[in-house]
Amino acid sequence: MTGKRVLAIAAHRVAILIYLVFALFPLYWLLKVSVTPNKLLYSEGIRMWPSRTSFEHFDFVLKHSDFPIFFKNSLIVSGSTAIIVTLFASTAGYALSRFQFRGKYALIGLMLLTQMFPLVMLVAPIFKILSPLGLTNSLTGLVIVYSAFNVPFATFLMQSFFDGIPKDLEEAAMIDGATQFGAFRQIILPLTLPGIAATLGFVFTAAWSELLFSLMLISGNASATFPVGLLSFVSKFSVDFGQMMAAGVMALVPACLFFLLIQRYLVQGLTAGAVKG
Amino acid sequence: MSSTAAIRPGHLGDRRTLKKRFADAAAPYLYSAPVLILIVTVMLVPLVLGISYAFRDVQLLKPFSGGFIGLDHFVTLSKDQAFYRALRNTLWWTGASVVLQFVFGLILALLLDKPFFGRAVVQALIFLPWAVPSFLAGLNWAWLFNPVVGPIPHWLFSFGILPAPSNILSDPQLAMWGPIVANVWWGIPFFAITLLAALQAIPRDLYEAASIDGAGALRRFLSITLPFLAPTIAITVLLRTVWVSNFADLIIVMTNGGPADRTQIVASYIFTQAFKRLDFGYASAIALVLLVLLITYSMLIVVLRQWLLSKD
Known part of the structure; x- marks a missing residue:
């Protein structure tokens, strides 16, 4: 036995x-x-x-290639997207968690819809819309597009974190004279800091990884993000394996750092995402 | 909230509560306005525009294109052999990827459900592929399959699976396995994480009771674990199937649809039409067909589920 x-x-x-x-x-x-x-x-x-x-490949990539620019661009795009999305998602998630209001289920339905249809459908129309606005080939354009793509999931995620905080807390604060928004900002938000960190991490990783829209919207090295830069590097100098992989390792580092930061919340986040969208 | 309105000293208080009541009513809309605006302008409007492109001649390189052409794109599409091949490839790509991800993800979840020394660290490391950006996962596997720098062709050769250490990504018969393997590697953590969460929600005393009653491990798995996991399995497999069939990143990075369109799936075909040929109209027509197919699939699953539930 x-x-x-x-x-x-x-x-x-x-x-x-x-x-x-x-x-x-x-x-x-x-x-x-x-x-x-x-x-x-x-x-x-x-x-x-x-x-x-x-470390010759790292040395070359850092000093003699455009990768530092790609790296910086990706950092700007992913960082801004993560901040904007988390900001928007925390207010909307709070509304979904705390209020009953007309149109609430329409909003949830709309957000679920955005999780179901193929995003590749939007490649052409988004290019057509952004082009006359001067937002193609620009980091701002990418931030707007990525923010919209990530905000539904982030909202559901934040909502699940707000749901875990007892409602009595802000009611007590409001009896003591705080406004609803004041209670939200001073009592509830600090309590959801872990949730905010998780959402930041999820969105940052998603924006860091996005490929199709950055390929479509960005041309030229000045505003290329890491995926675009790495792919054009691969198709141009496909024999420099050492350098490509050195660049690959550098692209991996921020994603892995964020992963380590958020992996405690993975189960919570993904189950919220899997059940709701 | 209403308890604060109970104290209303006179006239001034009435006005204040009215204002407050208005603010209360507006609050949820103000809180959700930024999200709503973002989704409507960047997703809903382009979606509607994209659907309209399917019936128009929209080509980026032709400045005066944009006219209404009715069903012309769909007529072309019905004769497009490359589209039918992409449709078959999509079934193969999605089916193989989801089944393998699910089976290996379930096994991993069951393994991780048992406590052992260093579980937290092991779990974080095993889930690491999930954090790897998809383009990098694709490149990484493309390099592993490349006989110049990667070991896999040499291993397959020495095991006698390949007649020579060649790149399977350039072999029309085998190329699809490249992106599928990369996708399985990348997607196992997702299934494992969701199933692990569901496993941990199963009450432990059920297993103890079953053990006392003499149920073996297989019996316990079939009569306790599986029924408890069933709803999670159903929803994750459904959502993942839709998601994987739209997931073109790995294919675009690893093979770009080649060799000879053998790895082209519908999603990568749409992207190629828009990105390389800049034919937005045709790309949108294919996308619309894909959307209809996916909706039909989801509806079928829902109907099937209702039918199974009502049969019991």
């Missing part, structure tokens, strides 16, 4: 280990090639770790 139990535990750990290797191996390989010197890239192609490592 105990032998069988030990066997079951061993099988469980081995299975976990297989998942772990499968999840991390591609990222490990990205890192490995990015620190492999060019001379060894082909001769030691499938070795697990090169006999000599160097």
Whole structure:
């Protein structure tokens, strides 16, 4: 009986280990090639770790390419989108959590609808709308588009955090003379700081990863975001694997940082998202 | 809220409560106005415009295009062999991706549901692919499949699966497996996270009671775990199917629809029409067909669910 139990535990750990290797191996390989010197890239192609490592690719990418610009652009776009969306989503999420009002279900329905239809449908019309406004090839245009795409999910997410805060708190504050908005700002918002952090993280990661609209709306390196820059780099210099992967590692870092920040809230956030949209 | 209005000393108080009542009524609308405006202007208006493009000749390179052409796009579409191929590829891409993501995600959730030393760290690391930007996941896997820098072709060769260490992404027969594998890698965490949350909501004493009654592990899984997970499974699979069938990033990054359109799905075909050929009208017509298909699919699932529920 105990032998069988030990066997079951061993099988469980081995299975976990297989998942772990499968999840991390591609990222490990990205890192490995990015620190492999060019001379060894082909001769030691499938070795697990090169006999000599160097940061020459990182050095080149940082000093002699446009990647620092792409990086900065992506940071601006993702950061602004995250802030705007979180701001809007927290007020709307509060309204959905605390008020019964006419049109509430229409609003929820509209937000659910936006989660269901293919966003690729909007590529052409959004380009047509933004073009005469001078918002193509501009970071502002991207921020507006990404904000709209992410705000429905973020609103549901914030709503689920507000739902977890007892209503008595702001009622007590309002009896003490605070206005509704004052109670919201001074009592409720500080209590949802974890929720706000999670929403910021989700939206930042989503905006950082977006590809199709930035490909469509941005041309030229000056306002290119990381995905666009990396893809044009790949199609132009497709032999410089070391440099591409060094750039890839750099694109990975902010996303992973945000992931570590929010991963505690992942379960809560994704279940809210999966059930509601 | 209404308890504050109970104290109303005289005339002034009446005016104040009226003002306050108005403010109370307006509050939810003010709170949700920014979101509503954003969604309507950036999503709803383009959606309606996009639907109208499907019946118009809209080409970016032709300055005087834009006229109404009725169903011309749909007539062209009905004879477009590339579209039918993309439709078949979409079924294959979505079916294989969702089934594999779900099965491996469920197994992972069951594994993580048992407590063990270092679970929190292991869980964070296993879920890490979810945080990798999709374009980077695509590039990463494209590199892994590339015999010049990646190990996978060499492994497949030494296991005798491939006759030579070649790139499966340029093999028309096998190319679709590239994006599917990348998608499974990337999507397992999503299923695992949602299913894990549902698993942890199952009352533990149910299992204990079943054990005492002599139910084995398989029996407990089939009669307790699965029925409890069923609603979560149904909704996540439905939503994920719609989402994956629209998910073109990996394909555009890894194969761009090639070789010979063998990995072109409808979503990437729409993007190619708009982005490369700048034919917004035709792209919108395909998109409209895709939308109708997805709505039909969702309705079928809902009807099927109602039918199954009413049968019990």
